[in-house]
Amino acid sequence: MISTSATLEQQTFAGGAASVRDLLRARRPRHGLPGAFYTDPDIYALDIAAIFEREWIFVGALCEIPKPGNFLTVTIGNSPIIVLRDRKGEVRAFFNTCRHRGFKLCDAAKGHTPALICPYHRWTYRLDGTLAHAKHMPEDFNPEEFPLVSVHVRTVGGTIYVCLADDPPDFAPYQEALTQQLAPHALEHAKVAFEADLVEYGNWKMVMENSRECYHCATGHDELMLTFLDIYDFANPDQATNIRSYWDKWETAGFGPSVSEGPTHRAVRLPLTGDARSMTMDGKIAVGRPLGQAPADAYGSLRWVHYPSTFNHCLNDYTVLIRMLPLGPEETLVTTKWLVDADAVEGRDYDLSNLLKVWTITNDQDKALVERNQAGVRSSGYRPGPYSPSLEAGVLKFVDWYCEKLDHHLDGLSRSPNRDGRSS
Template sequence: MDLAEIATLFGARRPGHALPQGLYLDPNTLAFDMTAIFGESWLLAGFEAEVRAPGDYLSMMVGHWPILIVRGRDDEIRGFHNSCRHRGSVVCPPGNGSAARLTCPYHRWTYDLNGKLLAAGRMPDDFVKADHGLRPIHLETVAGAMFICLSETPPDFSTLRRQLTPLLAPHNLLHAKVAYQSTLVEHANWKLVMENGRECYHCATGHPELALTFPVNASTYFDVDKEHSAGFNARMAALGLPIGPAEEDWWQASRFALNAGMTAMTIDGKPTVKKLMCETGDGDIGSMRWAIEPHSFCHSTAEYTFAFFAMPISPTETHVIGKWLVHEDAVEGVDYELDRLIDLWTRTNLQDKQLSENNHAGVKSPGYLPGPYSPDAEPLAIRFVDWYCRKAEAYLARERGARRAAA
């Protein structure tokens, strides 16, 4: 990875404009993004509901990096690099599972749920098992959501914990279950996927179903109709539900009103789940949107939480994972119909896939020049790209300093 070339690309970026072509398409940029952005940031990994009992695990990929999250016998949730300390094989296959111990399928090295190596056959007498446990990663939980950071020195997490907890806790994610999960392969750079997910400039025409309930013409905090928003905010205050906004440069959360006459973020604006995640306000509490840079956003309503994750695979491919969480006691076919639950966001994700892939195809043109964002319609896209550039430039500055010191 040539940092001088990367720095030149960032130096060419005009404020308020889309990124230079090379920051979307160059394979060296993807390697940089994984190291400087995904390797240095807090990432939303999933939900405590996915590792409910001791021995439950979530095996996931961050790009090409295998990650393992396990609930131990002491009820603590821990994160590890999912790489055997023998020759590096993946210990637990991707997905969810449960195991009394973690056993590598290659040579049967076996670890306890805390990552400690228990057994390694046919090793010499001077082999020290205590030196070969699974390598840990940083993991934090907030109101049922799990966050990981792969950096040895992660960014401060305390403000997010303090400010997000009261906004998210009413949605009862500690008593949720994943009702459905989908993965879309999008042939577009991950930053184009995320820019698309950070603006609604395209929503009125690109998402006619979403536009029924979602305030698609709103700006940063989704308050396009001031009178409607003021009434909603007063009602939330009376119910004791905080609305925010709360934020740092790498995350943002706020509760907002759905369009007038709409009580649920569904295909017809009507509730679809009888067993609510939040019973306050009889289910009419808008949506609490929370977003984490660089890769996710969630909408938590009274009925469900929808979570969106974008993971880079190559400069031209991104995997978009969607998760729908409902109350742990909600019964499919009784309390909700799965097709209706997932309809709105499935359609929206498929529409966004087409839009992002078309965007990527155009960025490949020799005639591509970065155009200006709309400050009114795309403030969150500007926020994302500005954060990305600051994060990248801070990493480049540290690397330059380290290389000068080494020289």
């Protein structure tokens, strides 16, 4: 229960959907979340049900599954998911759970297979999810009744999203905006040059919040800031004029809108610092073959975020896709994929360590920041503080979005009191 004698900042959480709601509604406008939202296992379970089992979740790039039989797997909350190309080349997604006794079908992160064969008792599924064989079952057993449970899947500009809900939110506005903005980057013609997993010991919201502001950049990211233009330079009239001149050029050249924004996303194309052409230690391009069409006479980057699971940067020569998936109340898996042109050859067109350096260092720095922030928020002495209206507007947008989603979910629960923490 929430203590009635405590001040708003001192409210504590003792479990239960009703008190989560009270805690949400007692949040001060434009302030951070109470500590329980970053640590409590019950709130974590609500996050999985209200957010990760409801929203469109970024899983990877189309170029990772270029041919029929290619698959990739992810775990969203408690649900292992497999995303694949079927025999017709269609992208499909299924719960990676056998219809016999629920064995996790596929353990590999990626691969190629002509069929999905459960290792436990060899039930065998076609790539369209239908059950092809199940030995030693009775005569009246009908395989048609036991296809894999499908998951909604959408693609945009070479990236893949899944939604575990029966009735997913509308993906079309985001898809329309990003189709135009990603087109110059030709991610369909890319390959993954490298992929790295990083476990950050912080709540998933802490990871997302950290990614939504550059308030910390000057002190935390020397290497990133060699080439990364701090958006808040926009407050400087000269810089704003400079950026607008880039936007005019890029839009005239057909690179789509420079800015798009919706409830779950923001995507903006911005120049790099000075004469930098890519996000590298020396500002020079890392990959000899461009990935897509270079923005006309300038080498900007398209930065984009989509709640709750991804933030990305498209450059002239490479794209970095960053996916974050919760592993527990205080643990988040951050996966980074560096995409280059499919025909680029390591050693000839790019030096891998040079390609990876800035984002590897930056991700490590962010991991340290998130973990130290988590350590402070875990304290009984933590009190949610106010966000900077200018430098943390992105954090506020995300946190407000999260609160609204959770509140809506809790509304649904209160209408079906027999459900415990999960929507129908």
